[in-house]
Amino acid sequence: MYRAHILVCGGTGCTSSGSPAIIDELNKELKAQGLEEEVKVVQTGCFGLCALGPIMIVYPEGAFYSRVELSDIPEIVSEHIVKGRIVERLLYSETVTEAGIKSLNETDFYKKQLRVALRNCGVINPENIDEYIGFGGYQALGKVLTEMTPQEVIDVIKESGLRGRGGGGFPTGLKWQFTANAESDQKYVACNADEGDPGAFMDRSVLEGDPHAVIEAMAIAGYAVGASQGYVYIRAEYPIAVQRLQIAIDQAREYGLLGKNIFEKGFDFDIEIRLGAGAFVCGEETALITSIEGNRGEPRPRPPFPAVKGLFGKPTLLNNVETYANITQIILNGPQWFANMGTEKSKGTKVFALGGKIKNTGLVEIPMGTTLREVIYDIGGGIPDGKKFKAAQTGGPSGGCIPADLIDIKIDYDNLLSIGSMMGSGGLIVMDEETCMVDIAKFFLEFTVEESCGKCTPCRVGTKRLLELLEKVTNGNGTLEDIDKMEALCHHIKSSSLCGLGQSAPNPVLSTLKYFRDEYVAHVVDKKCPAGVCKNLVQFKITDKCIGCTLCARNCPVNAISGEVKNMHTIDATKCIKCGVCMDKCKFKAIIKE
């Protein structure tokens, strides 16, 4: 029996900021003090506050230490563990109160969150099946196999109102019903873990922090639709998730929770991992299926839908990681419990990866219907350096932006669609006043051009031409006709592309055109970039505040600045590469960008 548990985040974020070394050091230090029998060090999945990593939490006190360094470990052990004196300087400042420390769940970051899909992330050791079982794991599978018929399972999922968390928002129960209804000697259950949006890491975190939740849900799905084999399609760029998922599958097999005759109820189910090479298009369901089959990952026209003709030509149920992560809780707590969370047409919660110009970058799970303002200001802690919020991008390269005047929108599937964005898989990128919206559209277009598989012309050629037009605008060579041309081209690409990648690729352009058309006009008419981002459209100038200290001239990497000591300097615009070093260095704010 251990008297204290030290939970250290082992998600990808904290791993890259050094948590494995911290775990080693903790174990070493505990051993040196003879405490290894009394205190247990547990590597968990993501806590969510990635901005403050490496993160650890010490129980029973629940002391939350952030930005822990190797050199802090001896102090944590000899003060906190040995003498019971919490190391206050390392506590997350929000948890420190005059009355002692307050629970993490009461801090602004966690208070408005509701963790369903992430319930075990940062709580259990994902590499230990016993801990998962200790927190109620595999109870849902047991209940389903012993008490429910496949149709009853499907009805529960339908009743809960759960919709696909991969982005489209298709009702999950219906998808299960279609697959169950299809007649075949063999069916498959597949999990889409090919998370490709730039800046999104929800599915990775679930697999890293709670892999058994996905395995259990896939087995339940297998029982419901009549499949005996499952595949998890995950990108090879997620090494920690792949490794933990494989460990979890092995442990589940060892316990007989995967394999033949589970719970002696005559139900067989097993899961295999298929690694993807990181092509964005493979997140599209038909391309993903083609890739699992061993072919080049290209989409094919639907119908037939995978529920009818999927993997190897057989009926296949394909859901996203986060969708599966909700299943066991719906089975255990009942569909009504789930349907009580969220809005009328979007039930439950949604996980978002917060990124960009926001204080608390990290992973959050909120009830549907939470406003964007709450996510950005209450949970996210607002925009750093007192800058102004300009827009947020949801849905990554397939989504659109939400401008500042729509910040009070309640986040759910239908609201986001109605303003020209989409839920997407959960990337949420925050932009401040220094972000150029044309440049952002260009960034996402560059991504889709790169990732277009090339099978259909509207996507392959259309996105390329669209990008060229955007480049023309950001280079200062655009015309008003180009803007109209872009808009028309966007609609052509949307209506004629084969798969979701092409159909949604113009969204970033369309939504920035809708809400920030004036910025496009400024680029083509005034030849100015209002945010000062597009290099061809900005000029650095030295004003008469200059006292001739020569600091800028000495730091200019291309010697574009000249002038005598104690006299005003000038910038040679033909030499200037617009790196902005002079502006950063100037102590008198004498250099301006216009």
Place this chain on the structure above:
Amino acid sequence: MKSLAELAAIRDKMKAQVNIREENTENAIRVVVGMATCGIAAGARPVLNAFVEETAKRNLDNVMVTQTGCIGVCRLEPIVEITLPGEEKVTYVKMTPEKVAKVVADHIVNKKVVTEYTIGAAE
């Protein structure tokens, strides 16, 4: 895994071990062991561990065993303070691992203070 009973057995065994991570601080019975230099020198660590073992053995999942610094009466260490929800704290002094079993059984389980071990009896 042959049956639900087997699964339940693992769950119950693990529950006792992972229960420490639940944050039910409001309704929990708090056991606080003084672990400053004076407490440690007087043998507070075996006392702390005995509380952990004893409460786990009895599946008492609403007990939070934790430490604190110097309570102030160093000559009476090891000192343990026990607070039941909504009640005044009770201070036990000169604790030993042997005394722990009785305190857990009488005070924590049956809500009867073990008067002879308290600071009132010692002074």
